[in-house]
Amino acid sequence: MVVIGAGMIGAACADALARRGMRVAVLDRGPVVGGTTGAGEGNLLVSDKGPGPELELAVESLRLWRELAEDLGPRALEYEPKGGLVVARDRQAFTELQASARLQCLSGVTTVEVPADALGELEPHLAPGLAGGVHYPQDAQVQPALAAAALLRRARDTGRVHLLAATTVTGLSEGRVETDAHGTLLCASVVNAAGTWSGEIAALAGATLPVLPRRGFVLVTEPLPPLVRHKVYAADYVADVASGSADLQSSAVVEGTAAGPVLIGASRERVGFDRGLSVPVLARLAAQAAELFPALREVRVLRAYRGFRPYLPDHLPAIGPDPERPWLFQACGHEGAGIGLAPATARLVAQLLDGEQPFMDPAPFGPGRFGKEQA
Amino acid sequence: MANSADAVDGHDLGDRHERYDLAVVGAGPAGLAAAAAAAEHGVRVALLDSAPWPGGQFYRQPAAELRASRPQALHHHWPAFQRLLARLDVARERVTLLADHHVWSVTGGSGAFAVRALTGPDQRQARQLTARQVLFATGAHERQLPFPGWTLPGVVGAGGAQAMLKAGLVLPGRHVVVAGSGPLLLAVASCLVTAGATVPLVAEAADYLGYARGARVLAANPGKLVEGAQHGATLLRHGVRLRPRTAVVAAHGTDRVEAVTLGRLDAAWRPVPGSEWRVPCDAVAVGHGLVPQLELPLELGCRTRRLPDGSAALVVDAAQRTSVPGVWAAGESTGVGGVQLAVTEGELAGLAVAGQTAAPRELLRRRARQRAFAELMAARHAPGGGWTQWLDDATEVCRCEEVTARQVRDAVSELGAPDQRTVKLLTRAGMGWCQARMCGPAVARLCGAHDDGAPTRPLSTPVPLGLLAECDTPAPPSEGAPDDHP
Numbered sequence: 001m002v003v004i005g006a007g008m009i010g011a012a013c014a015d016a017l018a019r020r021g022m023r024v025a026v027l028d029r030g031p032v033v034g035g036t037t038g039a040g041e042g043n044l045l046v047s048d049k050g051p052g053p054e055l056e057l058a059v060e061s062l063r064l065w066r067e068l069a070e071d072l073g074p075r076a077l078e079y080e081p082k083g084g085l086v087v088a089r090d091r092q093a094f095t096e097l098q099a100s101a102r103l104q105c106l107s108g109v110t111t112v113e114v115p116a117d118a119l120g121e122l123e124p125h126l127a128p129g130l131a132g133g134v135h136y137p138q139d140a141q142v143q144p145a146l147a148a149a150a151l152l153r154r155a156r157d158t159g160r161v162h163l164l165a166a167t168t169v170t171g172l173s174e175g176r177v178e179t180d181a182h183g184t185l186l187c188a189s190v191v192n193a194a195g196t197w198s199g200e201i202a203a204l205a206g207a208t209l210p211v212l213p214r215r216g217f218v219l220v221t222e223p224l225p226p227l228v229r230h231k232v233y234a235a236d237y238v239a240d241v242a243s244g245s246a247d248l249q250s251s252a253v254v255e256g257t258a259a260g261p262v263l264i265g266a267s268r269e270r271v272g273f274d275r276g277l278s279v280p281v282l283a284r285l286a287a288q289a290a291e292l293f294p295a296l297r298e299v300r301v302l303r304a305y306r307g308f309r310p311y312l313p314d315h316l317p318a319i320g321p322d323p324e325r326p327w328l329f330q331a332c333g334h335e336g337a338g339i340g341l342a343p344a345t346a347r348l349v350a351q352l353l354d355g356e357q358p359f360m361d362p363a364p365f366g367p368g369r370f371g372k373e374q375a
Numbered sequence: 376m377a378n379s380a381d382a383v384d385g386h387d388l389g390d391r392h393e394r395y396d397l398a399v400v401g402a403g404p405a406g407l408a409a410a411a412a413a414a415e416h417g418v419r420v421a422l423l424d425s426a427p428w429p430g431g432q433f434y435r436q437p438a439a440e441l442r443a444s445r446p447q448a449l450h451h452h453w454p455a456f457q458r459l460l461a462r463l464d465v466a467r468e469r470v471t472l473l474a475d476h477h478v479w480s481v482t483g484g485s486g487a488f489a490v491r492a493l494t495g496p497d498q499r500q501a502r503q504l505t506a507r508q509v510l511f512a513t514g515a516h517e518r519q520l521p522f523p524g525w526t527l528p529g530v531v532g533a534g535g536a537q538a539m540l541k542a543g544l545v546l547p548g549r550h551v552v553v554a555g556s557g558p559l560l561l562a563v564a565s566c567l568v569t570a571g572a573t574v575p576l577v578a579e580a581a582d583y584l585g586y587a588r589g590a591r592v593l594a595a596n597p598g599k600l601v602e603g604a605q606h607g608a609t610l611l612r613h614g615v616r617l618r619p620r621t622a623v624v625a626a627h628g629t630d631r632v633e634a635v636t637l638g639r640l641d642a643a644w645r646p647v648p649g650s651e652w653r654v655p656c657d658a659v660a661v662g663h664g665l666v667p668q669l670e671l672p673l674e675l676g677c678r679t680r681r682l683p684d685g686s687a688a689l690v691v692d693a694a695q696r697t698s699v700p701g702v703w704a705a706g707e708s709t710g711v712g713g714v715q716l717a718v719t720e721g722e723l724a725g726l727a728v729a730g731q732t733a734a735p736r737e738l739l740r741r742r743a744r745q746r747a748f749a750e751l752m753a754a755r756h757a758p759g760g761g762w763t764q765w766l767d768d769a770t771e772v773c774r775c776e777e778v779t780a781r782q783v784r785d786a787v788s789e790l791g792a793p794d795q796r797t798v799k800l801l802t803r804a805g806m807g808w809c810q811a812r813m814c815g816p817a818v819a820r821l822c823g824a825h826d827d828g829a830p831t832r833p834l835s836t837p838v839p840l841g842l843l844a845e846c847d848t849p850a851p852p853s854e855g856a857p858d859d860h861p
Contacts, residue, residue, distance in 0.1 A: 031796075031797040032790060032791060032792065034797065038797070145800035145801055220806075221840065222837065259776075259803065275676075276482070276674070276676070278482075279480055279482055279489070279491065279846050280846065282833075282834075282843055282846070283845070286840045286841075286843040287845075289844075290841060290844050296840050296841075297839070298839060298840075299839070299840050300840070301837060301838050301843055302837050303806075303832060303833070
């Protein structure tokens with residue numbers, strides 16, 4: 001097996017395949033966790049997903065994350081089952097939030113409605129005047145780079161996984177992966193977990209996969225005593241994730257970290273791979289965070305970082321074999337949810353590869369859903 | 376680009392904020408010379424610096440309340456500084472000096488750059504201006520290579536020790552071992568003994584004999600030889616010994632440094648076993664050369680090159696233009712070369728910004744000569760790879776996040792982290808207050824690199840969240856916002 005990409009998805013796939021006894025080479029054109037994984041917050045969320053296949057995948061994935069945390073130790077992943085708190089600014093938003101929470105319940109999500117006067121018990125520093133919220137105890141957090149590294153390490157400890165960093169794939173055909181640094185690798189199947197660059201990998205095999213980058217900025221404050229206990233965001237965030245607009249959208253997710261800094265993320269823009277600093281985007285994140293937690297106004301922002309989420313037009317990942325090339329498995333396009341969805345994605349890939357009955361219907365993630373390939 | 380928020384920002388800002396032809400970031404020797412030269416030719420200049428007075432690290436001045444009678448006693452080239460200030464004074468109608476302004480971001484493009492700074496007590500006041508062009512004279516900071524005990528009180532940066540002396544007339548200790556590498560060490564030691572400290576020795580990791588190989592470049596820069604000789608004479612007079620191929624391999628003490636272990640080094644900076652000896656002291660001033668400060672130009676996309684010592688510096692053309700239209704650079708940001716080169720580059724950049732295309736021949740010749748000397752120094756004092764051998768596992772490499780050499784090495788060997796960014800993600804090294812300014816070069820080199828890396832920092836200084844939130848104000852022109860926006 002060759003897994004292309006040593007980010008979170010590639011690490012989870014390598015681990016899942018190696019544990020089934022397969023021999024795996026993990027390639028990356030750069031270092032480990034060099035792409036979206038190294039630029040993310042490590043959100044493990046069910047709260048931001050409406051009923052449907054992605055939520056089903058997320059519920060299973062968060063269960064697998066709990067297992068991983070038990071197996072590897074929560075410190076190795078900086079796993080924090082802190083829970084999410086989605087708040088509504090006004091009565092109407094609260095009504096919509098409650099309705100959506102009831103639907104999520106049917107998909108196995110635990111939700112707890114929080115009336116306005118009880119918000120302070122969950123988050124003492126939250127701004128007054130909010131209409132209410134919903135608490136999602138399943139939402140959790142990992143440090144994504146550490147988590148991916150821990151999984152890669154566990155995979156390597158099986159003795160069946162080779163990590164080949166700084167190796168660019170130059171050609172892809174059935175049974176053969178051509179590389180610049182390690183010549184030709186012979187394999188039975190290929191897993192494309194190249195994140196934002198998955199489209200280019202697919203194209204090497206002649207397949208079409210319209211993965212595009214969606215830029216995000218995250219703000220990091222100075223280390224603070226515990227101020228924010230959950231992942232807190234306003235209800236309009238849910239609408240942003242599903243939006244197809246190219247313009248900036250942001251609804252700050254505010255959360256504390258074990259190390260002390262508060263993270264505020266993340267904006268969403270379709271600007272290609274433009275790495276340029278956008279002060280108005282940072283400003284909007286800051287304003288939204290201050291609106292939720294007025295005490296943050298006096299706190300200093302120490303740094304900002306940016307990354308590019310790999311997204312597909314319908315905002316669902318591509319998981320499974322290419323319809324014309326059964327040896328090429330896609331595991332990419334998770335947009336901003338890749339860390340959370342990684343273990344279940346890897347499980348699905350491994351089950352499909354092994355010819356086993358998958359734990360859920362993979363059809364909605366079928367890579368063939370984007371029409372005919374290039375001539 | 377047309378629909379990116381930043382473009383909107385860049386265009387709208389101008390209606391509501393101060394406008395200048397040129398924003399010079401950094402009022403050290405290069406920035407002062409550039410501002411003076413440009414203003415003398417009719418350019419309206421904003422000159423910004425984080426310090427309360429102009430002068431930069433080199434011409435750092437004591438606070439007025441200290442009533443220093445002769446600040447120049449600690450300065451070489453003081454008259455040159457006075458001349459630059461006098462020129463700015465003559466051109467004062469066209470130069471706005473914004474001291475105590477910490478620039479945290481420069482965005483936009485040629486014709487409309489937005490410069491955002493923090494000022495006031497505790498840097499909690501925002502100031503924003505637009506400029507048609509930007510010139511970076513952002514200087515350098517010290518490269519630190521850690522050793523066991525380097526976090527003890529009393530161990531200070533060599534440049535920091537000099538700055539303390541110049542700004543506050545405070546000595547870091549009475550018996551100060553000066554160590555590291557680079558020409559700054561002699562200047563620092565000379566400063567320290569002049570101010571009354573004793574310096575048991577200056578430990579220089581490189582081999583000074585190496586200069587002989589650049590004899591022609593040396594002969595072309597007689598001023599540098601005189602300067603070196605002056606420091607040498609001062610040190611000789613005070614009985615200070617210069618030990619080449621020597622390093623502080625450990626500092627000892629409980630509450631404060633009490634002694635250091637020195638060791639001989641081979642050509643690759645590996646400590647020679649059995650060569651160690653102990654020297655008592657109450658302070659150590661240490662630095663391993665200077666690294667250009669590039670976060671602002673890197674955010675704008677300016678191209679860099681590697682100097683022989685592994686530092687990254689901005690690529691500039693003959694007129695000091697960077698690779699980004701409308702962006703200029705002078706001084707240490709184009710490669711560490713000292714005060715004279717900085718002034719020369721500043722003059723040339725200022726003239727070029729003002730459209731004076733025919734630069735004086737003499738200036739061009741001087742720059743070529745001084746640049747050659749700078750490259751020679753960079754090559755002679757390039758850190759050898761062997762320094763990592765004096766680290767023990769418990770040595771803290773990143774002080775802000777308390778990450779040890781062992782943790783960094785594990786990230787490299789177990790997880791295959793090939794560079795500073797990956798080590799940061801896996802260990803938190805470089806995520807703290809200093810944003811890897813202190814540990815970045817050391818971590819990059821622990822990953823096996825022979826260079827300092829060049830991490831990007833979208834915010835070049837911490838910004839209060841409330842002020843950042845207010846930067847999202849692309850108000851429509853019809854609102855008629857006041858012109859005297861603070």
